[in-house]
Amino acid sequence: METRNFQRSSPAAAAGNFNRCPSVQHYERSLSDDASLIAATLAGDTAAFGRLVGLYQDRLYNSLLRVLGSAEDAADIVQDAFIQAYTKLDTFRGSSAFYTWLYRIAFNLAMSHARRGHKAASLDGMKSLVGDEPMDGQPTGEANVLRQERAELVHAALAELSMDYRQILVLREIDGCRYDEIAEILAVPVGTVRSRLFRARLQMRDLLTPRLHVERIVDTR
Amino acid sequence: MSDRELNHELDDELLSAYVDGELTEAERAAVEARLVADPDAKHTLQQLRMVSQSVQALPQKSIGRDLREQILRRTEQLKPPARVAAATSSAAADGTPSRLGDTMPQITVFRTRRSWVWASLVVAAGLMIMFLQSGNERGTNLAKNDNGRLANGPVETPMRRSLGEAAPSGAIDPAQVANLESPGPATTPMASEPTGTTDALRPGMASGPLATSSAGPPASAQSPSPTSVASDRSAFQKLPAPASPSDSPSKDDSRDVAIDGVIARGKIAAASPAPGRVELGAISESKITLDSAGKVSAGEPQSSSAALAMKGRAADGGAFGRESGAREEQLDDQNQLVVVHVVAKPEAFKNKTFDRLLVSNGIAMESRSESDEKSDVTDDRLAKKVSEAQKAADKLADKQSTGEQDVDMVLVEAPQSAILSCMAGLRNDTENYAGIEVDQPPTDKDRADTNSESAKKAADNLSGFSRGIVPARQKDLLRNQQYYYHTNTYGGLSNTQRGFEGGLGGANDALKEKVKREPLGRKQASVADQGRARRFVYSDEQSRRGGEADVEREAARSGAEGSSAIAETSPSRQDRKVLAKEEAENMHVLFLVCPDSEAATTEKATK
Numbered sequence: 001m002e003t004r005n006f007q008r009s010s011p012a013a014a015a016g017n018f019n020r021c022p023s024v025q026h027y028e029r030s031l032s033d034d035a036s037l038i039a040a041t042l043a044g045d046t047a048a049f050g051r052l053v054g055l056y057q058d059r060l061y062n063s064l065l066r067v068l069g070s071a072e073d074a075a076d077i078v079q080d081a082f083i084q085a086y087t088k089l090d091t092f093r094g095s096s097a098f099y100t101w102l103y104r105i106a107f108n109l110a111m112s113h114a115r116r117g118h119k120a121a122s123l124d125g126m127k128s129l130v131g132d133e134p135m136d137g138q139p140t141g142e143a144n145v146l147r148q149e150r151a152e153l154v155h156a157a158l159a160e161l162s163m164d165y166r167q168i169l170v171l172r173e174i175d176g177c178r179y180d181e182i183a184e185i186l187a188v189p190v191g192t193v194r195s196r197l198f199r200a201r202l203q204m205r206d207l208l209t210p211r212l213h214v215e216r217i218v219d220t221r
Numbered sequence: 222m223s224d225r226e227l228n229h230e231l232d233d234e235l236l237s238a239y240v241d242g243e244l245t246e247a248e249r250a251a252v253e254a255r256l257v258a259d260p261d262a263k264h265t266l267q268q269l270r271m272v273s274q275s276v277q278a279l280p281q282k283s284i285g286r287d288l289r290e291q292i293l294r295r296t297e298q299l300k301p302p303a304r305v306a307a308a309t310s311s312a313a314a315d316g317t318p319s320r321l322g323d324t325m326p327q328i329t330v331f332r333t334r335r336s337w338v339w340a341s342l343v344v345a346a347g348l349m350i351m352f353l354q355s356g357n358e359r360g361t362n363l364a365k366n367d368n369g370r371l372a373n374g375p376v377e378t379p380m381r382r383s384l385g386e387a388a389p390s391g392a393i394d395p396a397q398v399a400n401l402e403s404p405g406p407a408t409t410p411m412a413s414e415p416t417g418t419t420d421a422l423r424p425g426m427a428s429g430p431l432a433t434s435s436a437g438p439p440a441s442a443q444s445p446s447p448t449s450v451a452s453d454r455s456a457f458q459k460l461p462a463p464a465s466p467s468d469s470p471s472k473d474d475s476r477d478v479a480i481d482g483v484i485a486r487g488k489i490a491a492a493s494p495a496p497g498r499v500e501l502g503a504i505s506e507s508k509i510t511l512d513s514a515g516k517v518s519a520g521e522p523q524s525s526s527a528a529l530a531m532k533g534r535a536a537d538g539g540a541f542g543r544e545s546g547a548r549e550e551q552l553d554d555q556n557q558l559v560v561v562h563v564v565a566k567p568e569a570f571k572n573k574t575f576d577r578l579l580v581s582n583g584i585a586m587e588s589r590s591e592s593d594e595k596s597d598v599t600d601d602r603l604a605k606k607v608s609e610a611q612k613a614a615d616k617l618a619d620k621q622s623t624g625e626q627d628v629d630m631v632l633v634e635a636p637q638s639a640i641l642s643c644m645a646g647l648r649n650d651t652e653n654y655a656g657i658e659v660d661q662p663p664t665d666k667d668r669a670d671t672n673s674e675s676a677k678k679a680a681d682n683l684s685g686f687s688r689g690i691v692p693a694r695q696k697d698l699l700r701n702q703q704y705y706y707h708t709n710t711y712g713g714l715s716n717t718q719r720g721f722e723g724g725l726g727g728a729n730d731a732l733k734e735k736v737k738r739e740p741l742g743r744k745q746a747s748v749a750d751q752g753r754a755r756r757f758v759y760s761d762e763q764s765r766r767g768g769e770a771d772v773e774r775e776a777a778r779s780g781a782e783g784s785s786a787i788a789e790t791s792p793s794r795q796d797r798k799v800l801a802k803e804e805a806e807n808m809h810v811l812f813l814v815c816p817d818s819e820a821a822t823t824e825k826a827t828k
Contacts, residue, residue: 049296204275
């Protein structure tokens with residue numbers, strides 16, 4: 001099995017133009033690590049699968065939370081995704097990263113879930129999702145409140161996007177996936193990833209700009 | 222949107238990719254040059270970065286608990302993955318329902334050549350089972366079986382089950398399978414088809430109508446002799462009739478005769494072809510028929526096939542004809558259609574502007590004659606496409622019958638240049654079309670049911686024409702993506718749950734009975750046409766009354782009038798470059814045109 005460092009790189013990244021989510025860095029793993037856990041699982045070591053769960057549950061949950069807008073739904077889908085991954089683990093060919101494969105399962109489930117009429121959570125519900133967990137190094141107090149309010153605005157705007165746009169933005173901005181990884185997860189060509197992400201950002205811009213403008217006005221009073 | 226605006230949008234797209242560092246060196250250089258010269262571009266870049274950073278700044282949320290124990294407890298109830306496939310196959314052989322019978326079993330079966338042989342035998346068994354059935358009622362009863370379990374005796378399992386629904390488990394009688402080998406050619410196409418609708422066939426499953434239709438026409442047949450062609454056609458007619466009061470016993474009879482004819486190939490010539498008419502599923506009470514305005518050529522196969530061997534040439538009054546055998550062999554076996562979703566402005570939808578666009582690009586709308594008694598078949602690759610479109614039409618019928626969605630579904634076969642020209646026309650015509658999106662076929666990574674590279678390439682070629690927004694609701698009407706995991710496989714969902722979950726795998730059982738395949742007829746080649754289009758679904762009141770003929774006449778009449786309008790939306794220089802580069806091969810694209818519901822609502826509100 002191909003073993004490669006999971007470190008992302010691109011010419012632009014080397015040039016310093018690559019805007020990556022800092023939280024992504026700790027997700028980077030060697031493919032061979034996952035491969036050995038998968039092999040152990042297939043050999044009957046369910047604890048190995050448990051380790052895979054432990055490695056990816058939070059990351060997957062965080063992404064699904066932003067896509068579905070509901071903590072409960074996200075948790076359910078995370079479990080379902082892992083169960084399906086376990087069931088179908090023998091079909092995983094290893095041509096992509098395990099998490100890409102897992103994400104694909106999860107996002108498919110999320111899409112189906114959404115199509116069954118489970119709409120994104122209400123705006124009020126989202127307020128509980130934007131969290132009271134300050135990011136590392138962030139100031140507390142008033143700045144924290146402002147950051148939280150901004151997060152609410154962003155999350156609300158995210159909820160107004162279509163599922164396709166929301167998924168792709170989450171995968172790119174929150175998971176830090178490369179275009180080719182997103183293409184695998186969503187089963188679309190890279191060209192579609194690029195154009196869809198662009199349109200998603202435009203739509204977010206249109207949703208955020210007036211709201212953030214209001215926020216700025218409030219801040220300056 | 223003008224060419225200038227379109228180019229501008231494409232350039233801004235590069236800005237978005239620039240934010241992500243996903244540009245080639247040349248693209249990055251071009252963007253940086255633009256940023257220096259264009260302050261608007263800088264502003265846009267800032268806005269895109271703002272969006273990106275805003276979303277990234279959302280706090281990370283943890284699930285708050287360790288799911289490992291819970292998940293592992295649930296996995297204890299399941300067999301380990303390494304042993305699951307073996308358990309499933311043994312259960313299938315025993316005829317007992319698999320424990321994981323609702324899942325997509327035997328995904329690994331198509332990884333080996335041996336698996337393909339097995340799949341071929343399964344399809345052949347399915348063919349035999351279907352042929353031995355005593356008509357529609359039995360098929361109906363069997364189709365109503367719950368949980369995908371095979372009843373005693375033959376079972377008609379629709380092909381769409383194989384695309385991802387619960388796979389029924391059941392026994393395949395080896396003796397039957399052995400007997401099925403004698404018809405021979407019926408198995409050949411399956412063995413040679415690594416992709417498409419047959420991919421998801423599993424051992425233990427009886428193949429359904431679509432397998433029949435796709436398996437029927439032998440891929441190797443080059444010259445359509447009356448016998449073989451008639452057998453191809455009759456293979457294509459195997460589907461049960463819709464449960465409709467308008468069905469006449471004579472249709473059933475002819476179909477039965479045709480079905481019998483397939484088993485004994487030498488007898489085909491005596492089988493009377495079914496009338497050249499199709500009744501598409503329950504689209505409200507008035508059946509939509511592909512109508513009868515033009516005359517269907519009952520010409521001899523040889524002369525017609527020669528004419529139809531011209532690349533993409535259309536004929537009038539019949540179905541898609543046979544292409545040159547050499548080109549068939551060259552082309553990949555594409556069982557998956559490229560689906561293009563189009564959101565039309567209400568007025569454009571009502572006026573069938575899309576038809577005029579097709580006509581202006583040399584694509585003739587097909588019409589059928591009810592008097593076509595001698596229709597022949599066809600190009601099997603096209604037959605598969607038609608069957609795919611028919612499946613999609615079935616799914617849409619349910620939506621239409623409840624008035625939930627107006628939709629116009631048109632299957633187009635034309636050279637790539639014509640398709641691209643149509644796509645460019647759609648993209649450029651912002652007055653009539655609010656959104657275009659190309660549905661992408663699933664990739665083959667980490668999936669055993671792989672699809673063709675050419676289908677992906679075709680969709681990729683067209684994806685650049687996407688613009689605007691296509692409502693999720695419209696895309697959900699016909700989700701061309703086949704998701705790897707169907708929700709029926711997990712989560713306690715009922716096996717009878719149907720819908721558009723996971724793509725093509727969620728059809729309504731009742732629709733199975735309403736499908737009737739149309740014998741594909743032959744047309745006289747029309748030199749002026751580059752391609753042809755067939756409408757499968759259409760809900761417009763005017764069209765219900767007038768049928769295909771009116772639309773085609775109107776389209777032809779307005780083709781000249783609209784040519785100047787079309788000229789305004791002719792391909793840009795960039796598009797022409799694209800067109801020039803493309804190989805001149807026929808593509809098959811399924812256009813799903815829906816009215817812009819938001820615009821319609823606004824119109825109603827303002828009236």
